Amino acid sequence: xxxxxxxxxxxxxxxxxxxxxxxxxxxxxxxxxxxxxxxxxxxxxxxxxxxxxxxxxxxxxxxxxxxxxxxxxxxxxxxxxxxxxxxxxxxxxxxxxxxxxxxxxxxxxxxxxxxxxxxxxxxxxxxxxxxxxxxxxxxxxxxxxxxxxxxxxxxxxxxxxxxxxxxxxxxxxxxxxxxxxxxxxxxxxxxxxxxxxxxxxxxxxxxxxxxxx
Amino acid sequence: xxxxxxxxxxxxxxxxxxxxxxxxxxxxxxxxxxxxxxxxxxxxxxxxxxxxxxxxxxxxxxxxxxxxxxxxxxxxxxxxxxxxxxxxxxxxxxxxxxxxxxxxxxxxxxxxxxxxxxxxxxxxxxxxxxxxxxxxxxxxxxxxxxx
Numbered sequence: 272x273x274x275x276x277x278x279x280x281x282x283x284x285x286x287x288x289x290x291x292x293x294x295x296x297x298x299x300x301x302x303x304x305x306x307x308x309x310x311x312x313x314x315x316x317x318x319x320x321x322x323x324x325x326x327x328x329x330x331x332x333x334x335x336x337x338x339x340x341x342x343x344x345x346x347x348x349x350x351x352x353x354x355x356x357x358x359x360x361x362x363x364x365x366x367x368x369x370x371x372x373x374x375x376x377x378x379x380x381x382x383x384x385x386x387x388x389x390x391x392x393x394x395x396x397x398x399x400x401x402x403x404x405x406x407x408x409x410x411x412x413x414x415x416x417x418x419x420x421x422x423x424x425x426x427x428x429x430x431x432x433x434x435x436x437x438x439x440x441x442x443x444x445x446x447x448x449x450x451x452x453x454x455x456x457x458x459x460x461x462x463x464x465x466x467x468x469x470x471x472x473x474x475x476x477x478x479x480x481x482x483x484x
Numbered sequence: 485x486x487x488x489x490x491x492x493x494x495x496x497x498x499x500x501x502x503x504x505x506x507x508x509x510x511x512x513x514x515x516x517x518x519x520x521x522x523x524x525x526x527x528x529x530x531x532x533x534x535x536x537x538x539x540x541x542x543x544x545x546x547x548x549x550x551x552x553x554x555x556x557x558x559x560x561x562x563x564x565x566x567x568x569x570x571x572x573x574x575x576x577x578x579x580x581x582x583x584x585x586x587x588x589x590x591x592x593x594x595x596x597x598x599x600x601x602x603x604x605x606x607x608x609x610x611x612x613x614x615x616x617x618x619x620x621x622x623x624x625x626x627x628x629x630x631x
Contacts, residue, residue: 284610291555291606306492309578313530316577328565392500393622409590425499429531429621432614463502478524 272297273362273442274355276346276374278324280421280428281388283314284471286328289362290337293441299354300325301345311428330477331401346370351377361385363441364435366421368414375400375407379480384445388438391424393461394433398472400454409475410456430462434469437467490581494536497555497625507625512581514624515539515623519593526571527613528573532595533582536620539610540575542568543596579582584627595620 275286278300286298304312304319304327312314312324319327329341342354346365355361361383363374373385375398378385381403389396437457444450454472459465474481486505497503497511518529520542546568553567555560562570572584580607587593597612 282605286616288605288607288610307495310494310497310534310536311531311615313527313534313578316574317580318577331557335555350631362539393502393618419498423499425496425503425525425623427497427500427503428620429528429614429617432527432531433618436607436609436611436614439610440605440621443605443607459624465620466586 272358273360273446274299274358275362275364275365276300276355276370277366278302278328278341279308279364279366280311280426280431281390281435281438282299282324283292283312283328284401284432285336285364285388285439286332287314287316287335287337288330288439289442289446290335290437290480292439294443295340296332297355297358298328299340299342299344299346300328309421311431312459313425313432314373325459326433332386333450346374348373348377359383360442360445362436362438363387368418372407372411372414376479379406384450386438386442386445388434390434391419391421391426393427395429395460396443397434397438398454399445399450399455399456401450402471403438405472405474406454406478406480407453408476409480411476412473412478427462430459433459433462438452493578493579493581497536502622503625510627511536511624512538513620514627515541516545516593516594516620516624517541517587519543519596520568521569521597522602523604523606523611524597524600524609524616525595526556526610526630528595528597530575530619531577531617532621533584535617536579537582537624539541539583539585541575541585541591542571542602543587543591543593546586556606582619
């Protein structure tokens, strides 16, 4: 089973893509569909406004013949074991940097492969690592103190399809144990300029993953 | 017209440098013809309509939704009926402000995705559709007005 945290702009394409590949899923989100989501969350028809995102997304996946369990709950390190303790791969498509760092740490401590996807304004990135690889904190160190959300800074709607699709590709590779060796990040700085770069990430010697492993 | 409903729907585009209210107005005034082929082209059409493109036209021959298409939720719900009609219904269900129709034969196409086979992984289709639709949407938002 793969757990997808967030059932919105990124979680939608990620979960639909993984379900299409025949993978059983758990989607976790405590949010409800709002009008302001619809410019990018194409999994939801307007009639879904007010519904729990996790349940609405799971219903779309079930309608397509997929296997998806919904948890209308907030993922935190405290709720994680109950929500996704049996997931082989964890994918974060939330809109919250603190959650992303917590997901990465939780997955690393439990020796699970994980993917962390982010998108804002005109750009995004997707980090992927398996057990023993460099970790998310090796690259980014600590959550940013004041990172804007999509609701604060805006986002070009279809960008989430691109970032979510890449995140699903990387999650599929991890699930199938077909990933290239080592942690990597895919970066689209700004879709108005340039294309995608893929960087290999080395372990940072003073990272908590090296000190506490 | 910027009704409260329209402001809420497009708020996260209006916040973007390059787009703003005027850019979103240009997107709403735009008419885009999408060549409907495989799954990436259909996802691109969904993203364009959701993103506010005023008129979305489908180019290419319509076909009946069969089992090959039924692995996608929208198409599965329309088994045995017209693909264009099913897609048009899905677009309008996501954004009632969008006008959707089939293009007239020979109309110039604004978005076409080559190598978009029906059996492509959906992850690949999402990545291609998102990139193509995002670039087109940005172009529409920033286009200088026709003189």
